Amino acid sequence: MATISFDLVSPENLIFNDDVGTIIVPGKDGDLGVLPGHSQVMSSLRSGRVMVYSEDKNLVKSFFVSGGFAEINPEKCIVLAESVVELNSLDKSSIEREIEELGSKESKESEELLSIAKAKLEAITVSFYDKI
């Protein structure tokens, strides 16, 4: 099976750059499954999980991204994300605490942070996409 080259880029550095089998990207209007030969798409992203699979459909890496863009063409998939963390480095209890703290504040900024934190919590609790 063919591979597709995948770049995950944050403002600070290039986080992931390798040839992979499949990537699932959280597009604004729904998740995009990207396989080699995907049509050309440019999409903005919502906060959520970016899942990277090898050619034989094994999960290689999973990241949490908040906001950003994806540029996809048949040979290459580039994800530009404002912030990127590896999914298994997220800690459930600290996120829950963050949500509680932010919930008590009322400002535009904390609302935004709150929605990101909630997306984070969802990202670590759900398990679909672990196997495809």
Added chain:
Amino acid sequence: MPSLKDIKTQINSVGSTKKITSAMKMVAASKLRRSQEKAEAARPYSSRLEEMLSSLASSAASGEGIIKLLTGTGNDQNYIVVPVSADRGLCGGFNSSINRETFKLVKSLEGNGKKVQLMPVGKKSRDFFNRVMKAQIIESFVDLNVSSTGYESALNISNKLQELYFEGKFDKCILVFNKFKSAISQEVTQQQLIPLDVSNSAKEEEKENSSNAIYDYEPDEETILKDLLPKNVSIQIFKVLLESDAGEQGARMAAMDNATRNAGEMIDSLTLKYNRTRQAFITKELIEIISGAESI
């Protein structure tokens, strides 16, 4: 004639200054390497973002809402100038050249009848403009420490700028910063941040990708553009901050290298003076002894 002790003290004090400057040079050199790495690491993101933006820029027709970051307000009466300097001194002409250039720019804009406001970044330019044109400063950012706080610091500036822009406080934003050319040379550069100047990059893009197939946009071009434009402002600021940081370390390294060399030269000449004086004392004493012996 200075006494021997005076010269000795002077030699010692120059010696300790030399130690400090050479230590600062070493620190700057290692910081320079780190800042350079950071600046390079940030490059893929900003170049990709620019590519995306230039391919989308043509689709921006109307001048409403966020799109105004690209198309401008239609006026060019109110300017905001953002000089980016360092927080600390002892780096040669790094800060003063920024201040001088900004001052000139402001004066020439005002000469053309524009209204100019300032938003200095970094202690050195804030202090300077606090002295010379305090009334025009609307906000200042100091102690950013971009190499450790990263993207957050750029976001703060970018959010503030966009807030002011959408309140209609200014029409054009110009950054004045030191572009990092090499470890020993920086170039004072002006960059128009808002409205975005895509004409150059867009043309290059057209040449490269003229045969490229058309993209599908999801959700649609305008929505993506609306997401993209504010991010681009932030990333441009981030890039400038990183470059200025690398430039600062480079300038400091060069300045401290010079200072160390000068201190070395000074020590040499002082040592020579010390030895001569000592010799003169000895000769004088000998003459006194001899003439004393002769007179007996």
